[in-house]
Amino acid sequence: MNPSPSPGAGRRAMPPVGRGVIRLWLVLVVAFALIAAGAGYWQVVRSAELVGRPDDPLLIAAARQVVRGRILDRDGTVLATSKKDRNGESYRSYPSRAVAPLIGYASRIYGTSGLERAFDAELSGLHRLDPVDELLSKFGTDRFRPQDLDLSLSLELQTEAVRRLGDARGAVVMLDPKTGEVLVMASTPTYDASAIADPKTARAAFKAVSGDPARPLIDRAIQGRYVPGSVFKIVTSIAALGSGAITPATTFARQPAAEKDGLLVSGFRIRDGHHPFTGSTPLAFRRAVEVSCNIYFALAGLATGGEGLASWAAKLGFGAPIPFDIPTASSQVTNGGGSFGGGFADDVELANAAYGQGETLATPLQMALVASTVANHGVLMKPRLVTGLSGPDGSTTFGPEVWRTVISPEVAGQIGAAMRQAVEGADGRRFTAGADVPGVAVAGKSGTAQLDGSAKPHSWFIGYAPAEDPQVVIAVIVESGGSGSAAASPIAGKLLARYFATIGR
Numbered sequence: 001m002n003p004s005p006s007p008g009a010g011r012r013a014m015p016p017v018g019r020g021v022i023r024l025w026l027v028l029v030v031a032f033a034l035i036a037a038g039a040g041y042w043q044v045v046r047s048a049e050l051v052g053r054p055d056d057p058l059l060i061a062a063a064r065q066v067v068r069g070r071i072l073d074r075d076g077t078v079l080a081t082s083k084k085d086r087n088g089e090s091y092r093s094y095p096s097r098a099v100a101p102l103i104g105y106a107s108r109i110y111g112t113s114g115l116e117r118a119f120d121a122e123l124s125g126l127h128r129l130d131p132v133d134e135l136l137s138k139f140g141t142d143r144f145r146p147q148d149l150d151l152s153l154s155l156e157l158q159t160e161a162v163r164r165l166g167d168a169r170g171a172v173v174m175l176d177p178k179t180g181e182v183l184v185m186a187s188t189p190t191y192d193a194s195a196i197a198d199p200k201t202a203r204a205a206f207k208a209v210s211g212d213p214a215r216p217l218i219d220r221a222i223q224g225r226y227v228p229g230s231v232f233k234i235v236t237s238i239a240a241l242g243s244g245a246i247t248p249a250t251t252f253a254r255q256p257a258a259e260k261d262g263l264l265v266s267g268f269r270i271r272d273g274h275h276p277f278t279g280s281t282p283l284a285f286r287r288a289v290e291v292s293c294n295i296y297f298a299l300a301g302l303a304t305g306g307e308g309l310a311s312w313a314a315k316l317g318f319g320a321p322i323p324f325d326i327p328t329a330s331s332q333v334t335n336g337g338g339s340f341g342g343g344f345a346d347d348v349e350l351a352n353a354a355y356g357q358g359e360t361l362a363t364p365l366q367m368a369l370v371a372s373t374v375a376n377h378g379v380l381m382k383p384r385l386v387t388g389l390s391g392p393d394g395s396t397t398f399g400p401e402v403w404r405t406v407i408s409p410e411v412a413g414q415i416g417a418a419m420r421q422a423v424e425g426a427d428g429r430r431f432t433a434g435a436d437v438p439g440v441a442v443a444g445k446s447g448t449a450q451l452d453g454s455a456k457p458h459s460w461f462i463g464y465a466p467a468e469d470p471q472v473v474i475a476v477i478v479e480s481g482g483s484g485s486a487a488a489s490p491i492a493g494k495l496l497a498r499y500f501a502t503i504g505r
Helices: 016-043 047-051 059-064 097-103 114-118 122-123 131-137 155-165 193-197 202-210 227-242 255-260 284-292 294-304 306-316 345-352 364-375 409-424 490-501
Strands: 079-083 092-093 148-151 170-175 182-188 262-264 269-270 377-380 385-392 395-396 402-405 443-449 459-467 471-476
Touching: 059 443, 059 471, 079 097, 079 148, 079 227, 079 402, 092 402, 097 155, 097 182, 097 193, 148 409, 155 170, 155 294, 155 490, 170 345, 170 364, 193 202, 227 284, 227 294, 227 364, 227 409, 227 443, 255 262, 255 294, 255 377, 262 294, 262 345, 269 294, 269 345, 269 377, 284 402, 294 306, 306 345, 306 459, 364 377, 364 459, 364 490, 395 409, 409 459, 443 490, 459 490, 471 490
Parallel strands: none
Antiparallel strands: 079 092, 148 385, 170 182, 170 471, 262 269, 377 402, 385 395, 443 459, 459 471
């Protein structure tokens, strides 16, 4: 006889109540830990980044409530300050138009641009110098502690650069090759940033400036990308000499004849008929720089190879934004996509790029850094504009920083000697007229950047002085200015002379 089933037979046993409570407790603990970790990450670790975003609600509120910190040049001259309207609300004022494309504007209606945008959190006082103080400020009533921005810029030189550019569209960059400090970052045409910042005139002013075909809102010094022409030959020199593809004594047997008939590269003929006076003797490196021989540098580029030219240019900053206080456009040796090496399509593109034509594009800041590398014995310093911050909580300064060593001092000296001959040599003066400074040895290279169609070429000059102990580097671009000696070289010479009469005396 089978036993009778028990009352609970066939039903699953229930787990003890205590075990379920423990599991729930563990889930809640983990959940709260994740929430706390996330809050800590965003409010502490990423705090500075978030308050620096232009769309941060606190920054938007600060546009009305806060008297922003001042922006000062190297001599303490005010470049940006604040005023108050009838309602007691703050708005920005800019005493000089010469710095408008660089400093930008801070407007209640149109937001921020330029340096005002890049350092919005610091100028508004949302970003503190002390990380602990910044964290605690979130819980206090004194949320905004504006800071002043100290720049390496010289307003005197900046104003002179804008004056020398005149009505032309162009840019000038001057910097200290040993520290990377930017002394001039001029872009023309300029505009009235105060009119955009003032609520009473903002709409009409912004409409006029944004609709201007000359595009004054663009900072050409860091955002303008130009065909560099012959100033790019210094990049090719760095690549060719640095890689050992050529030496200062290298000559090319094909070069003299090609001066007359052109250099044939895969069916394409490269011409360079502007210096028949060099005769039938093949040019060596220094002489080729002096007379700006396209054919010599086309052959040097081919000897270096596409991969070699692109990789050495990358060491100088080509191919990526330059690490700087304000976002910069990327310069390029080629538009890429080719399989010849370094992204070049073929040897024709490479040969043209080697003397600064083809798809090669560069910003004035980039070309200033090329000259700076040579001037500083092969060491490239990070460019910097902001040298310090100061406010109620104290001050901090930013010192020089090495970006990378590009070439040896020996190679830099070889290129520098050629650049000096390009300014002081009997034939070099034909191409760099006006770049010389009485009593000061100048090293440099001019450029005539040919454009498509019938457009007038861009005029370039890059260089430094004194040649034997460089203190200042300069890059000048004049859009559609003609030859390098027609516009850019004379501007460079005048500005270098002004530098040695003021800062470098």
